Structure formats: structure tokens, C-alpha cells
Amino acid sequence: MSLERIDRIIDKYADEKGVLIQLLLDIQKELRWIPKEAVLRINQRLKIPVSEIYRVASFYTALSVKPRGRHLVRVCLGTACYVRGGPRIIDSVERTLGIKPSETTSDNRFSLETVNCLGCCALGPVVELDGQYHGRLTPANIGELLSKYK
């Protein structure tokens, strides 16, 4: 674990107030999770208690204290997507990947999360894959979409 990457991110926010969440979001993007080494480094440099850092990291759903897979599948279960068949999409994804939400496939290829509204309600049901939005999905075409991600 290179502390250099973590230090570079901390340096960006050096003098600002209230940066913990922004800092953790950047670490999450860079490393795909918040490892213990990152927590200890933040504690060392910014003097924020370890318990406080873990409290924040475990409160917010965008942050993960467990490693995430190479590809993040986020199935929207917001109300509009829900009434348009979102639960059937999540069932289909669970069946195809063999994991439940908050889990990662054993080959580290996919992590699955549910999300409550991506703001594309007119196109529901929606799935976000690695930051790309896919709308008008059906249990039939979701499998084909997933197979494109190695």
C-alpha cells in the first residue's frame, strides 16, 4: 500500500475546514475502498480521531470499508424505477452474478449496490455501471449488458 497516493490526496485539502468527507470520497475513487492504512494516515496528518473517521466512512453509502470489485453495478431502486420493475432487475442481476447487494464476486469482477435515485427517473429502470447510466432495462437485456464488462 503506497502512502504516497493517500498523501497526494490529503495535500489537496491541506488547509481547509471540514474536508474529511471530500477526502474520503477521493480515496474511495482512487483505491476503490477506504483501507485501514488510509484511515491511520488521515489520523496522523490531520489529527482526526480514528473512531471519527470510521464513523463517517461507515455512515455514508458512497464509501466502503471493504474492497470493491473492478466494476461497480448500482441498481436504482428509487420509487420511479421501483414501480417500473426495479426489483425484477435486481433479482436478475443477483441471479446472474451470484451475489447480493453490498457483496463482491469472488473473482473481484463486480460489486453490487442498490441506490435510491440517480435522477434519471424518466428512463427507469436504471442501472449505473462504472459511472455510465443505462436506462429502459429489462430482466432480459441486463445480462447482455453485464457481459460487456470484464
Add this chain to the structure above:
Amino acid sequence: MQLLNSADDLEQLRRVLMAITDLKKPTIALCGSTGCEALGAKEVVKAFKEEFKKRNLEGKVDIKETGCLGFCEKGPRVIIMPEDIAYFKVQPSDVPEIVSRTICNKEIIERLLYIDPTTGTTARHLYDVPFYKYQNRLLMDNNSKVDPKNIEDYIALNGYKALAKVLFQMNPDQVMEEIRKSGLRGRGGGGFPTFQKWDSTRRASETPKYVIINCDEGDPGAFMNRALMEGNPHCILEGFIIGAYTIGSHEGFAYVRQEYPLAVENMQAAIEQATAFGLLGKNILGSGFDFEVKIHRGAGAFVSGESSALMTAIEGRVGEPRPKYVHTSEKGLWDKPTVLNNVETWANVPLIINNGAEWFAEIGSAGSKGTKIFALAGKVNNTGLVEVPLGVTLRDIIFKIGGGIRNGKKFKAVQIGGPSGGMIPEQYLGTPVDFDEIKKLGAMMGSGGLIVMDNDTCMVDVARYFVNFLCEESCGKCVPCREGLKQARRILTNIVSGKGEENDIEKLRQIAETSNAAALCALGQTSANPMLTTLRYFADEYDAHIKEKRCPALSCKPLINFYVDPAKCMACTLCSRNCPMQAIDGAVGKIHIIDQSKCTKCGTCFDVCKFKAVQKISGQPVPPPIPEAQRMKKPIRKEN
């Protein structure tokens, strides 16, 4: 880039921009926002660029990626100027034809126009489309005209004129008076009078004072703020700077949820460009007023949209609300006086300054002035963003603008106000939508989400859905919310699973009343609404689930079975081939039977059957399988 040092500089730049704009030059305006992007808009842009290169039209036709116009259902959409032709559902394969026929030869391609599903008539221009015709798009209209990453587009359309007026022709007292007379109320859900909030912070003696844009928009089904911030961030920024000046704040935060990366990107670009032009930062337009804005990204917590929780999130802590007897307008961010307003509230400010409070107060209803953007979604034909004067009825929004219920089904209810709102049934469709009228029905208008539901939606399951959502999103600080919602979820889950008991309804009412009275913040207090409105208007559904173990909407999986009607089955094997659990026994010519022990009720067989032979049954046992001998579709001939 040009540093503007006075109101005259701004006006001069505006004149130059208008003079160099050739209104007759062909331009293609495509939506560059998240919705159309999800439908492949970027590939359409690429196709246009390639086609222009092929035909040597580069430089002769402009391409502009503009903001969201809200009719996401029909995206990707393309508007061709100067003729103002609107094409919908455009694919890359349509592009060569659009270029050769419409751009070069000024011919219309009928199949790409909007076609009314009932009358078959087409609409050539955007505002001929029924979805847009009946709206009053004071806030959203500019979304089709500006490239959100180019401040000059906004300036050319009178952008920042209101700011210049406030800085040089008005004083803060006069601005406050305009806001008061306008009657503007907060657009985030609370509907609190904007004047009162600003006044409280203005009068507070402590410094520094802070101002915040709330773009957390956590209500599932709401995407109004996304469209405004992605599509025209400067209209929000302008209102924000005016507010900061009036209140006496020099530091502002734009809190944007991390689920909106394009909104973060476009707002960041807007801040940088406004600063470079002298419209933000030090000595704005040479007035001596300094104001800096920083973006703070959310990290995926619905409760952080609550104003006091949002402030603790900006402080880098867990988003937990505070008791409301401490007014954040006096002790907010870092315990200093703070004004927090929703994106749409800030966006209304330049309109009020430019057009006057009297003009604004004439739009809307008696207690709710101005327009409101609604996100219309669910089982409706025209899903998208609808901007109408407050006071327009639910019926007009859902049927006149929304085009009624899709797939020929029947309206059952509309969910309004997100998880804090409630379900409104058919008999109240004539209700005007504003802050006060909807409250009388036990719901609230909220931030503007409207989810339309038809007969296939189970109201008990919807109540369970919202209670589950709130349970997951509860910060856990207060007992009524943390414990009450957990128990309510357990009871509702039991009911939809066929384990409901007689006194469950009474228990739900008690939990709802306790949360309403004693929870720390609006999340807990309004969690009663989904439960109480469904109990009030759909008590019969609860009864069916509890007493008969039956789901009238045929939706709750534990209470339904899929069954192949032998009289209708054509033994085509379509369902058995598509069943992911191989639970259907059958062959060509042999009537199919679903093995209930293997069936996971995914509904695939119901979807694929072309003969409506697959039925959903609830509240009664599955008929026993027909005898083997009767399963053959053709009689077996005896060999002679």
C-alpha cells in the same frame, strides 16, 4: 475571457455577444445531460460531427450541447435552428438523413417529430408538443439555449443583469422588500417563506455568515435540481450571489449529491468562469463585494438533505440533524448564521429582480407564488420535468401534460412529496397542487416528485417500500425514528408476506403518531405520511392482505402464484424456454404446467406469453394440474 469591472462592462459584453451571433446560422442543439446521455446522445453528437466533416459543413453548422429540457422519455432530442424544428428519439443512424434533408434542404422528417399517440398529429416545434404547450417554463426554458459550460451563452440571454441591478441600482433593504412582496417560499419541500429566512440571518449579529445551495435532492423520483444545475448552473449562481450580498455573506457552499457527477462538473465550470469574468470572487463587477463559492460533494445519505444535517456534513461529520428550536439561520454552519435554500429557490431570485415582485406574485395561487418544477414519473405516458404555476391541478399535470396512464391501464394513485409525502387517490385529482392544499389531504407537495401508479401497484407494498427506505436512511439519533421505523418495517413486511395480524393496523397508527410528534427531524416526523395516507385511502387493500392473505394488485410475491390456464395455453414452449429456473414442464403440443416448488415468481413467463395464458392468482389455492392424458393439444391417433 474578459474581466468585467462594472455594470457597463457587462452590458457592453452582452451587446457584443448579441451582435456577433448570427441568428440565421444553422445550429443543432442537443441535450447533453444525464438522461439523454443514458440513451446514447454522445453517439448522436459524434455522428453529426462525422457527417459535417464528410460534407464539408464544419464551421457552417454549429453544434451546441445544451441543458436538459425534461422530456427524457423521448430522448435523445435535437432542435434544429433557425427553423426551431424539434426531433425526438434520434439515433446515430438518423443523422445522415437529418443533415441532407433538414439542414441542407429544409425538409421535415415526419417520423422524427413528436407524434400524439391518440390523435396521430405531429408537432413541428417544441412548444407545439402537448407536453410543453401547457407548461410555463420560466426557469427551464433557457436550458435549450445555453451550453452550460459557456458563460457567454448565459450573458447573451440577460444573464447576470439582475446581479448588476442589485449591486448598483438597489440596496439590500430594497432587495429584501422585493423578496418579501414576491411571496417566494422555499422549493426544497418545507415551503418556508424565503424572506423570513434571509431576514433572520441578516439581522443576526455574529459573523461570518454563510449561504448554502442545497442540491442533495435525495427524494427518489425527483430530478428537477439535477436538470437545472446540469443545464443552466449560472441561473442558480446568480441568485446565490444576490442572496449572499443581501444577507452579508462572503462564503458560500454548493452541496451537490455525489450521484450527480455532471452537476458537480458543470457547477465547478460555472464557478471558475464566473470568477474569471469578475462576476464571482473578489470585487465583483467592481462593486467592492467579495464572495467565494466552494462545492461540497455529498456521500450518499438521504438524511443529509435535511438542512441541519447538511450543515454537519459540510463540517465533515456524520449527517445528523439537530433540534429545530436552534434556528440554523442564527446558529447554523460552524454555529454561525446561515441561510440554506434549495436550487430552485435560488434560481427564482434573478427572475424576481429582473421582472419585479408584483409580476411574480401574480403567478401561482393565493398562498403559493410563482412556478414549480415537478418530476413526473412512473406509469404515465409522458415522463419528465413539468414546470407550471403553483395551483394547477393534479389532473392537468398527469393527464393534460403527462398524457395519461401508459399501456391503457387505469390510474390508481399518485405519490407526491417523496418519502415525506403520501398517496393521493383518484377522487382528489382535482386538487390544486401547492404548499397548502396538498397538506389538507394528509400529504405534502415536497420538492416536486410525482410518481403515478396504476392498478398493478400494491399500496401496502408502497407503504412498506417507503418505510424501508426511511429505515435505511435514518441517522439513528432519535428513538421514535430509529426504533419506530424498524418496527413499522417488520409489521409491513409481515403483512405483504401473508403473516399480517388483526392488530397490526392499530400498531402502525401508534408508531406513526409517535414519530410525528416526537422525532427530531422531518425525516422521522413525516415518516407517518406514507403509512397514514395508504391506510386512509386504501384500507381495503390492507384488509385483503391481513384477513384474506390476498394481494388485490397481484403484486406481492409471497401472496401470488403464476398459473398456466390450460384453456388458453397454446403449448408453444416460449415460457418454458425463457424460465430461468426451468420450472415449467411442457413441450410443443403439450399443455404447460408450472412447478410451484421451483417457481421464484420472477414474472418472465407472464411477460413472454403471447396468448395471455399465464395468470397471476392470489388468495386462492393453485388449481391442481390437469391429468396427463388431457395435456396433449392434438388427440393421439390410433394406428390402424
